[in-house]
Amino acid sequence: MSAPQATPVVQRAVVKQVLSGDTVVLRGQPKGGPPPERTVCLSNITAPKLARRPNPNVENSTETKDEPWAWEAREFLRKKIIGKEVAFTVEYKVPGTGREYGVIYLGKDSTGENLTESLISEGLVDVRKTGLKSDDPAQQRLAQLEDAAKTAGKGKHAEGEASKHVRNITWTIENPRNFVDSHHNKCIDAVIEHVRDGCTIRAFLLPTFEYVTVMLSGIKCPMNKQSTDGKQVPEPFMEEAKYFTESRLLQKDVQIILEGVSNQNLLGTVMHPNGNITEFLLKEGFARCVDWSMGVVTQGAEKLRAAQKFAREKKLRIWKDYKPSESAVIKDKTFSGKVVEIVNGDAMVIKTETSFKKIFLASIRPPRPVESSENTEKQAPNKRSRPLYDIPYMFEAREFMRKKLIGKKVNVEIDYIQPPNQGFAEKTCCTVTTSGINVAEALVSKGLATVIRYRQDDDQRSSHYDDLLAAESRAVKKGVGVHSKKEPPIHRVADVSGDVNKAKQFLPFLQRAGKSEAIVEFIASGSRLRLYLPKETCLITLLISGIECPKGARTLPSGQSFPADPFGEEALTFVKEMCMQREVEVEVEGMDKGGNFIGWLFVDGVNLSVALVESGLASVHFTAENSQFYKQLVQKEAEAKEAKLKLWANFVEHKEVKVEDEPVERKINFTKVVVTEVTDELTFYAQTSENGAALEKLMEDLRQEMESNPPLPGAYTPKKGDMCASRFSQDNQWYRAKIEKIEGGKATVFFIDYGNREQASTSSLAALPTNFRIVSPQATQYALACVAVPNDEEAKQDAVDALFQDIVNKPMLLNLEYKSSPADCVTLKHPESEDDVASVLVAEGFLTVESRREKRLAKMVAQLQKAQEEAKRLRKNLWRYGDFREDEAREFGYSR
Numbered sequence: 001m002s003a004p005q006a007t008p009v010v011q012r013a014v015v016k017q018v019l020s021g022d023t024v025v026l027r028g029q030p031k032g033g034p035p036p037e038r039t040v041c042l043s044n045i046t047a048p049k050l051a052r053r054p055n056p057n058v059e060n061s062t063e064t065k066d067e068p069w070a071w072e073a074r075e076f077l078r079k080k081i082i083g084k085e086v087a088f089t090v091e092y093k094v095p096g097t098g099r100e101y102g103v104i105y106l107g108k109d110s111t112g113e114n115l116t117e118s119l120i121s122e123g124l125v126d127v128r129k130t131g132l133k134s135d136d137p138a139q140q141r142l143a144q145l146e147d148a149a150k151t152a153g154k155g156k157h158a159e160g161e162a163s164k165h166v167r168n169i170t171w172t173i174e175n176p177r178n179f180v181d182s183h184h185n186k187c188i189d190a191v192i193e194h195v196r197d198g199c200t201i202r203a204f205l206l207p208t209f210e211y212v213t214v215m216l217s218g219i220k221c222p223m224n225k226q227s228t229d230g231k232q233v234p235e236p237f238m239e240e241a242k243y244f245t246e247s248r249l250l251q252k253d254v255q256i257i258l259e260g261v262s263n264q265n266l267l268g269t270v271m272h273p274n275g276n277i278t279e280f281l282l283k284e285g286f287a288r289c290v291d292w293s294m295g296v297v298t299q300g301a302e303k304l305r306a307a308q309k310f311a312r313e314k315k316l317r318i319w320k321d322y323k324p325s326e327s328a329v330i331k332d333k334t335f336s337g338k339v340v341e342i343v344n345g346d347a348m349v350i351k352t353e354t355s356f357k358k359i360f361l362a363s364i365r366p367p368r369p370v371e372s373s374e375n376t377e378k379q380a381p382n383k384r385s386r387p388l389y390d391i392p393y394m395f396e397a398r399e400f401m402r403k404k405l406i407g408k409k410v411n412v413e414i415d416y417i418q419p420p421n422q423g424f425a426e427k428t429c430c431t432v433t434t435s436g437i438n439v440a441e442a443l444v445s446k447g448l449a450t451v452i453r454y455r456q457d458d459d460q461r462s463s464h465y466d467d468l469l470a471a472e473s474r475a476v477k478k479g480v481g482v483h484s485k486k487e488p489p490i491h492r493v494a495d496v497s498g499d500v501n502k503a504k505q506f507l508p509f510l511q512r513a514g515k516s517e518a519i520v521e522f523i524a525s526g527s528r529l530r531l532y533l534p535k536e537t538c539l540i541t542l543l544i545s546g547i548e549c550p551k552g553a554r555t556l557p558s559g560q561s562f563p564a565d566p567f568g569e570e571a572l573t574f575v576k577e578m579c580m581q582r583e584v585e586v587e588v589e590g591m592d593k594g595g596n597f598i599g600w601l602f603v604d605g606v607n608l609s610v611a612l613v614e615s616g617l618a619s620v621h622f623t624a625e626n627s628q629f630y631k632q633l634v635q636k637e638a639e640a641k642e643a644k645l646k647l648w649a650n651f652v653e654h655k656e657v658k659v660e661d662e663p664v665e666r667k668i669n670f671t672k673v674v675v676t677e678v679t680d681e682l683t684f685y686a687q688t689s690e691n692g693a694a695l696e697k698l699m700e701d702l703r704q705e706m707e708s709n710p711p712l713p714g715a716y717t718p719k720k721g722d723m724c725a726s727r728f729s730q731d732n733q734w735y736r737a738k739i740e741k742i743e744g745g746k747a748t749v750f751f752i753d754y755g756n757r758e759q760a761s762t763s764s765l766a767a768l769p770t771n772f773r774i775v776s777p778q779a780t781q782y783a784l785a786c787v788a789v790p791n792d793e794e795a796k797q798d799a800v801d802a803l804f805q806d807i808v809n810k811p812m813l814l815n816l817e818y819k820s821s822p823a824d825c826v827t828l829k830h831p832e833s834e835d836d837v838a839s840v841l842v843a844e845g846f847l848t849v850e851s852r853r854e855k856r857l858a859k860m861v862a863q864l865q866k867a868q869e870e871a872k873r874l875r876k877n878l879w880r881y882g883d884f885r886e887d888e889a890r891e892f893g894y895s896r
Contacts, residue, residue: 008089008102010110013038015081017251021047021073021125024081024104026088034243042116043091043101044132044142045125047073048156053171053211063171068162069155073124077115078191081106082251120145123155170210176261179210185298187255187271195250197223198241198286199278201270203256216278217259217267218294218304219287221245222318237317241286248272248280260296260473269299282307285316291453295469302466325459334413339405341580344388345397345449348405348432350412351577361440362415362429363462364449367393367482386495392488393481397448401439402519406581410434416460431464438464445471447481494538497530500595506538510588510597518586520579525551526571526612529579529601531586541596545589546609546624546633548792549617550647567646571617578611579603590881600629613637616645621792623881666856670813670829676779677755678804682789682796682847683823685755685779686814695753695778699735702772706734711766718747718765723773725766726751729758736768736777752777784838785817785825786861788850795878799846806837817857827860836863843867845876 013026022042028035048067055061087109090102105112119125120142127146132139150157156165173179193211194202198221202213221242222235249270260267270277281287282304289308294301312319337350337357345366349358369391388394411433418427432439441464443449451468454461462468476483496502510516521539522530527549529542550565552572579601588599601608607629612618614636624630641648672689679685687695706725718724718739726737726749740757741748747765750757784803790796813829828837841847842864849864872879 008091010087010089010105012085012087012108014085015083016246018074018078018082020050021070021077021119023047024077026086030243034239038100040088040090040104041099041101042119042125043103044128044139045116045120046128047119047125050074051167051169053169063169066166066169068165069124071167072155072165073119076119076122076124078251080118081115083247087112117142117145121149121154123149123152123157126156167209169204170208173210173212173264173266176264176266180258180261180266183258185257185259187257190254190256192249192252192254192270195242195246197221197238198245198281200265201245201249203254205256212256213265214256214258214268214270215262215265215293216281216287217269218289218297218301219278219282220290221281221287237286240317241281244281244284244286245277248274249277257298259298260293262293267293267296269297271299276303279303279307283310285311285314285319288318288456290456291451291465291469294466295451295471295473297466297470301470305466325457330414330417332414334411336409336411338407338409340407340577342398342401342405345394345401345443348401350410357428359412359414359430359432360418360427361443361449362431363452363454363465363468364440364444365452366397366449367391370488386493389491389493393448395491396481396489397443400443400446400448402581404442405434405439408434410439413463415462418460429462431462438467440464441467441471444468445475447475447478447483450482492537493532494536496538496595497541498595500593503540503591503595503597506536506540507588507591507597509536510540511590513588515585515587515602518584520582520584523572523576523580524554525549525568526575526617528596529575531584533586542586542588542601543592543596543598544609544612545598545600546621546627546629547612547618548621549612567617570646571612574612574615574617575608578606579608600627607632609633610636614640616640616643616647616649619647626881666817666860668815670815672831673812673814675807675810675812675828678800678808679755679781680796680800682800682803683781683783684803684807685781686812687753687778687780689811691778694775698772698775699733699753702736702769703734705769705772706766713763716765716767718742718762723752723768724749725768725772726760727764729760734766736772737765739765751779753779755779755781781823782814782826782828783820783823784841784847785827786850786852786857786864787838787842787847789847790878795846798877799841802841802844802846803837806840812837817860818854839864839867843871843876845871845874845878845880848878 013028015024016027016037017025019025019039022045023039024042025037025039027037048070049064050070051066052064054063081104084106085108087105087107088102089110090100092102093100103110104115106115107113120127127142129143132143134140149155153159156162189206190203191206192201192203196202196213199216199219200213201216202211204211222238224232224234224238227233249272252272254273255271256268257271258266258268272280276299278287278299282289287308289304294304297304311317312322312324315322335352337352339348340351340356341349343349343358346364347358347360349356369387388398413431413433414428415431416429418429420426440449440462444451451465451472452461475481479485482488494502494506496506516533517535518531518533520529521532524530527544527547529544531540531542532538533540549571550568551562552568553562553564555561582603585602586599587602588597590598592598603611609618609624610629610632613620613633620630620633620637624633640646641651644651673686674689674692675684675686677685702725711725716724720739720742722739724737724739725734727733728735728751735751736753737749737751739747740750742762745762746759747762748757749760749765790799807828811831813831813834815827815829817825817827819825829835830837838847842849849861849868852858852861871877
């Protein structure tokens with residue numbers, strides 16, 4: 001009699017995976033990591049074999065089809081036990097392979113449902129009768145159950161139904177992009193078949209049975225990395241992340257939302273009955289957000305960022321060593337204002353209640369130049385760079401923002417401040433919204449900007465970064481803007497500014513055109529603007545007609561700087577707010593000798609010249625006389641004067657100065673003089689030649705005195721009106737001077753023997769010895785007789801320059817004609833040629849003739865008027881825009 005067989009031990013486990021209708025993978029409970037696993041085959045039965053995909057690593061490998069009812073058998077078992085705790089016994093173990101066969105019960109012990117019997121009863125498996133023991137009632141029961149299933153025609157025992165129970169599986173998606181587009185944002189039922197790592201799964205999509213590999217959008221979990229010796233080494237928490245996903249998704253019924261494509265893999269979100277698995281992975285510290293796929297996320301990117309933030313703050317798992325990046329403290333994080341200028345394609349200037357602020361759109365980059373060796377070779381070496389027109393799509397980006405934002409109120413939220421780097425200044429990077437629209441997002445969605453990619457640990461980014469990524473994904477998909485495969489638009493713009501020859505070619509056309517549409521690109525001063533004419537595709541510099549406007553601070557290309565005229569900056573600001581990057585109309589009248597056009601500019605029907613004069617920021621220029629706007633300009637100027645606005649705050653109405661009775665006959669007595677200085681008011685200082693030696697002796701004695709008795713620093717306290725000794729900055733020598741003004745530590749001194757002025761430090765001044773005060777000043781101030789000086793600053797400066805070149809530091813002949821204020825008026829001639837200086841200046845159109853009623857001056861005035869007529873005929877300088885009445889010269893800007 002044989003020994004009784006030992007009763008199998010009942011064990012318990014959790015079902016991890018159902019491989020087929022007769023094979024199950026079981027796992028234990030996790031303890032400090034992923035639990036151990038074992039595979040158990042159901043004894044005494046054989047299930048139909050499932051289809052297998054071709055092995056890409058084996059040559060000529062082909063797929064195998066399902067045996068009929070294989071999928072139903074697997075599914076029957078999966079739906080009953082996946083993820084549940086079961087009891088099982090191992091009846092025997094195959095030597096060599098180690099494969100275990102046994103029985104699995106649904107429940108905690110062997111009293112639960114016997115899954116082997118259930119499968120047989122449903123007709124989903126075959127009983128291996130050759131292995132049944134005749135003396136074992138339990139095994140004989142299996143044969144009885146199979147017979148009952150055959151009799152009832154259940155499952156695979158049904159007649160003529162086999163072909164309907166074989167799946168038609170698509171193992172490879174030929175066109176992933178089209179496949180995703182056809183299912184975009186739809187929830188697709190699926191069964192997860194394999195978990196490669198925490199963020200990559202393989203699944204069957206139901207009911208069509210496409211086998212897909214899906215990477216979870218927006219995240220990355222720890223993975224295997226290849227070591228230097230070629231082995232795969234898991235990153236920290238790789239196994240834990242994989243188990244986290246496996247235990248929740250493997251062979252579970254889920255829904256997948258396909259969102260994008262990466263190589264042949266699909267990007268998507270897996271929705272578990274309890275929620276989004278991606279969000280859970282982040283919250284538990286098993287994953288991090290990645291920007292490259294965040295743009296396709298459709299189920300709330302902000303939720304994923306919030307989950308990651310939670311894990312970071314708790315320092316969970318992969319964030320155990322996380323340290324937040326240091327960011328600057330931002331004051332006034334939000335504010336609103338009006339957009340007054342768009343700077344290229346990613347920045348703008350905003351006017352707030354207290355100031356102007358330049359800000360940059362956070363986390364975006366404007367279009368970049370296309371690097372091409374051909375373009376580099378073709379570009380002329382002296383060609384000026386014009387990024388707005390030369391860089392593809394830069395102009396479109398600027399225009400998109402200009403049309404949407406210029407003059408509009410916007411809300412600004414400062415996201416971060418980018419410190420100075422590689423010569424670039426500090427940048428305030430912000431999110432700008434108008435009417436609820438994110439400007440940066442709109443710009444990116446049009447393909448007119450790209451999103452900056454950051455390091456994963458860099459938190460200095462836009463607060464709407466994921467929206468920007470999503471917008472970029474849409475733009476790439478549509479192929480718009482910089483993402484287009486078409487040739488980029490080319491803007492061939494003729495730059496006429498400062499080019500006299502080109503300006504002459506364009507002038508007749510612009511004059512005939514009347515009012516032309518233009519965009520104000522740059523404002524140099526209140527009356528000097530740079531315009532882009534879209535229809536003519538050219539850039540011009542426009543000088544505003546009919547006015548004289550103060551200039552702002554400016555720096556010449558040579559580096560020489562000039563301070564702003566009074567109210568120059570106010571005029572510049574006024575024009576910027578009114579015109580900058582606005583669509584305007586321009587009416588060109590003429591051009592100057594520098595290639596700049598002269599004309600009228602209208603903003604929304606308002607004449608800019610009139611607006612400046614009305615605000616007291618400009619005066620009427622004599623050239624406005626023949627224009628249709630002259631009366632309006634004069635009226636507005638009178639109103640501004642009366643209201644004492646800006647330029648006219650200290651205006652005093654001009655009063656006629658009575659001229660004293662002069663001798664009846666002209667006296668001619670020329671004196672030899674040397675001219676030492678010409679003033680900005682067109683007067684000059686001269687020394688009598690016969691006193692030249694005495695003056696040199698006086699200067700030499702003064703210097704010897706100052707060297708033998710050097711002044712002590714601080715011993716002299718300068719006062720306005722004092723005579724003193726002052727060093728001249730050009731030669732560092734001592735001269736006699738008079739103090740005219742003191743401000744702080746600086747004094748304005750007038751060198752009484754030469755007529756020039758300069759600012760000097762009060763510490764460089766000294767008391768003038770008494771014996772040097774006796775000699776009277778050697779430089780006397782004079783003015784040219786019978787000529788009128790223009791009030792127009794540019795015209796006056798031209799006249800001053802011409803007079804300076806003609807007479808300074810030269811011996812001249814001088815004759816006093818009549819007395820006047822502030823200087824006596826004289827005739828001045830060159831000794832050798834006897835050319836009259838005033839006649840030459842009048843003939844060249846720098847000065848006009850002043851009408852004098854004295855009979856003794858009649859002949860001299862007649863000669864000057866003859867020279868003036870010639871200047872008019874030749875249209876020289878002042879006369880280049882035509883004639884005006886001599887008896888109204890004062891009205892149009894000319895007076896003594």
